[in-house]
Amino acid sequence: MAGGSLVRCLVVGVDGSKDAAEALAFAIRLASSLEAEIVAVFASESTLHLSHAGLYGKRMTPPGSGRSRVSQVDDFVERWCQPLAESGVPYRTIVEPGDPSLVIAGVAERLDADLVVVGRRGLGPIAGLVLGSVSERLSHACRRPVVLVSHRRASVVPPPVSVRRSAAAGSDRVTLKRTRAGTTS
DSSP states (O other), X not given: OGXXXXXXXXXXXXXXXXXXXXXXHHHHHHHHHHTOEEEEEEEEOOSOBOOHHHHTXXXXXXXXXXXXXXXXXXXXXXXXXXXXXXXOOOEEXXXXXXXXXXXXXXXXXXXXXXEEEEEEOOOOHHHHHHHOOXXXXXXXXXXXXXXXXXXXXXXXXXXXXEEEEOOSXXXXXXXXXXXXXXXXX
């Protein structure tokens, strides 16, 4: 790679969710600046699993219910990875059956990936505890650095913070002060 970048290969989990789209956008920005390759991975689970809606008694959902695996793969290549095709970043796509956390970790290991990027879904504390999450399982299963990207929600962005370092000699004290937008403190 030009510039001798330490990051040559990023593996990104892609599943059509908003969080996966955020993870892919993050990976594209990073790969673009580092001249790295992206490997987009879609893992299709083949067993019946309890969806987060099922936790609340609404339904049991087999992955891709109502849709064939071929249709999911088509979506992966044609829709979910479309930002890659438009970005100009070098990329590959991989589709494998199995548990997404294990598939993504396995691909990252086989390809000697420098970084793994996945979206982080906020199922909430109870659903997350009962169901677990791909990102949580991946952080334990993967031997590569993992970046969890959260979906941006404007309502949870904290107000700006100003940072002041104490002028006292030898002090490492940092003061954080919340400011209102458009004002200085």
